[in-house]
Amino acid sequence: MVNMATEDSVTFDPDLPDVYGDAQPKQLLRTIIEEHEQLQTLANRHVISSGQFSRDVMLQLFRLAAKFECNPERFNSPLAGKLLISAFYEPSTRTRLSFESAWHRLGGDIMSIADRSTTGIAKGESYADVAEMFNNYGDCVVLRDSDPEAVYQMARSLRIPIINAGNGIMEHPTQALADVYTILKWRPELLTDDAKPIRIGVVGVPKRMRTVRSLLTLLSQFSDIIEELVVISDRPAKTAFADGQLEALEEAGLNVRLSNELDGELPELDVVYINAIAWVKNAREVMGNAFRLDDQSPLKEGAIILHPLARGPELDVSLDTTPHNWYFAQARGAVFVRKALLTCMTQRTERVMDVV
Amino acid sequence: MVNMATEDSVTFDPDLPDVYGDAQPKQLLRTIIEEHEQLQTLANRHVISSGQFSRDVMLQLFRLAAKFECNPERFNSPLAGKLLISAFYEPSTRTRLSFESAWHRLGGDIMSIADRSTTGIAKGESYADVAEMFNNYGDCVVLRDSDPEAVYQMARSLRIPIINAGNGIMEHPTQALADVYTILKWRPELLTDDAKPIRIGVVGVPKRMRTVRSLLTLLSQFSDIIEELVVISDRPAKTAFADGQLEALEEAGLNVRLSNELDGELPELDVVYINAIAWVKNAREVMGNAFRLDDQSPLKEGAIILHPLARGPELDVSLDTTPHNWYFAQARGAVFVRKALLTCMTQRTERVMDVV
């Protein structure tokens, strides 16, 4: 066989829009009123945990993200002269490139560590010493490490901001920001006074999954627009949640219920968040096969599916071409959310504000 | 012994020209008349196979490459603001840096994946999902993968252009473009009406070697200037060529002959292309020792040797200082050919044209 690229295989349509175009971010942009000073609170601060973000700060971040998404070519140099250290001691192409794309799109330069094996950390150097080195070399650090303590240990020695891009099973705050951004982009009217609250299902184990943990913490600040949040897993509350985790969510006003049955919940859920992968140190712990979505699942009409990706068998490709697929929009939006956050953390917000 | 760098070991001459200077690209530039619209056909298209390039498009690409080579410092920002994803799932420093140098020289930014081991692909993520991710992150993808299907699978999901930088044993179209560019740079008069056709020898197995396969496909569009193309290997036609491969070349007008003897052919060859390495998945399959070139080989006066590099024992260093060495010029030219192609694929040709 002589392999030949057919005309069809080599052409593409660059204008194929994102799943739901830019009408959505435009509406979100109109819905939130700009409050510059909220974003200034992000200056000179690390981003380690979802618990750091107030609702007001989140909304301003989402407004800025929506502004970037409505007009990706604009604001292409607010980070000119700024240097990012992209340190993925736990390798992750997807998250690394999402951050690096965001930084490059803002006009900054990058130094990458894509692999732990060749670093001083692997030879026993302390995180504090590595942080001292980073102080001399860059203007911001993005860190992923399978050790939950690494980001805390670096933060203590840093004089430049660090972002936690996943610390073991504990947190992944920027992923959670992207998740909430997607929900609000999908339905900006949730932020208006007469909004009808939604029901959200989260498939996963809050105790063991960093993306789920961070997401629940952020959602607890939006309890007024969430009628109920159903955590769906094969575990009882005792092992599904960490000590005090459920109580903290409920105290924040979130109406949380635990379920061990996915298909029974689906017909009543507006948003289904699924992520079958839990990180246990460097290994993966997968939930039972009971929790799978495909185009035969009894999804509510108009419901959207979110997934932090990469996916496993829990999310069937048959859903990709359905209107339930908002996970691609979610990945796309993550770059704009990160652009917004990075702009604030490096104190360049005044270069992208409408009014200063 | 106290090791000391001698004065001689630390100085160099930056002006030592390329093997044959820039008189050659200048002549090529003058020989080809600019036809802007040919290059515009490369917009919104992937580059997967050599079979995609018409003679006219190739000549315009070579003209633009020659323009870049004549004046490397000019046109240093046509890709400003553009972001390349350099994805070498099959590692290759040489090809990766050639593409990355071309992109940087045009003023663009880059995100690199230098190693498959740390990627989602290695963990079982689909090429389609990776392509969806790339859509959100960059403006162009360069892919090398040992799996011949990877580039096709990505192309189907991409809304940005992808370039095949080697897909298993199948194709390596940009290497072949650089090869033909070198031949025409060496002898631009081949493109004039009264040109004397040349005889080309290609040492290798077209069925198993991606560079040979791609080169022959491109050469089949220049049958008028090729008196004879001799394929030299230790195999009969049946195993040297893939099914239909020889027939397709002959149908295109190329006068192809198979030979199993190198030294006997050399005295009559104007161009000798050698490349002893065939990729069989991740292993290497090397041809017999019979096919070696050194400065004692009975090369025709004025003949040139091409090699895609890196070389093995088949190409002796004793040839490096002879006028037969055009393989270094070939590697140099490859950067300019890639600059030309990348400029067209990202729709920035109007920034480098003489007349628009």
Next chain:
Amino acid sequence: MVNMATEDSVTFDPDLPDVYGDAQPKQLLRTIIEEHEQLQTLANRHVISSGQFSRDVMLQLFRLAAKFECNPERFNSPLAGKLLISAFYEPSTRTRLSFESAWHRLGGDIMSIADRSTTGIAKGESYADVAEMFNNYGDCVVLRDSDPEAVYQMARSLRIPIINAGNGIMEHPTQALADVYTILKWRPELLTDDAKPIRIGVVGVPKRMRTVRSLLTLLSQFSDIIEELVVISDRPAKTAFADGQLEALEEAGLNVRLSNELDGELPELDVVYINAIAWVKNAREVMGNAFRLDDQSPLKEGAIILHPLARGPELDVSLDTTPHNWYFAQARGAVFVRKALLTCMTQRTERVMDVV
């Protein structure tokens, strides 16, 4: 436990100065008179060995480094359009990022090789062929390789400058430049006529440690300001020094004494350089535990400690918060020294001079 980032853990003070602020580089800058022509001697030359640097050239490099350190935001684009090949065939995050930070801060672009395993070198390609490739791709090469000959073999084929960033156990000249820069930054008055000479202790094996070897060579040009240089190790002179090494230092005027006792020397030393790691091919050879510094060590008041980092148990963290800690300032200064050197090697000095 629900992990929460406390307010304290996410804030930092960006204005916390370097250990001794910028008064020191400012004083050094005032002490050295600009002599542009000295820096021009670095153009069109490789940097392979410490033996290449005259005292006058060093002082001008340090002056330029101090100028960069006094005003890090100024001079941010002298290398615009220049492309660095950062080739760490022996991996080193610390040194790689130090060079890459320096290059980026000057406005240049970079292509990185962070790992030998995926390169042609690992497959048997010659250094000469790799150098030919680099000629086509970049404007400058930084090389670290465990093979001491690699940098020499590349240099012979290069038409662009190469910097030795560590070649096996032989040399690491830019580290040594950073070391001497730190000493002069600490006490610029050493360069004035009425300076009181200092006593320097170097813990290590000059024969086996590249940083020590390079440092001693540089210090031999400052014998007038060094009352005595004490080499402290557990070996006799015969195995501590390479053949002829001690003699060369003494011939240059340096007053060298060997000692096998650290604590006994400390009370009389103004500068203590420690580095317990010797590179023996890819393995590490560590000196005895006798040579350790902590905050109980009998250090002279006002004495400073230098260490090229990363550290092992030989340098206790209890010293980090003492005024003896100049090793962090040393790491910080290394970026500015490299900025100065890179600017000169790429012939862009005229863009950063006060007077031209």
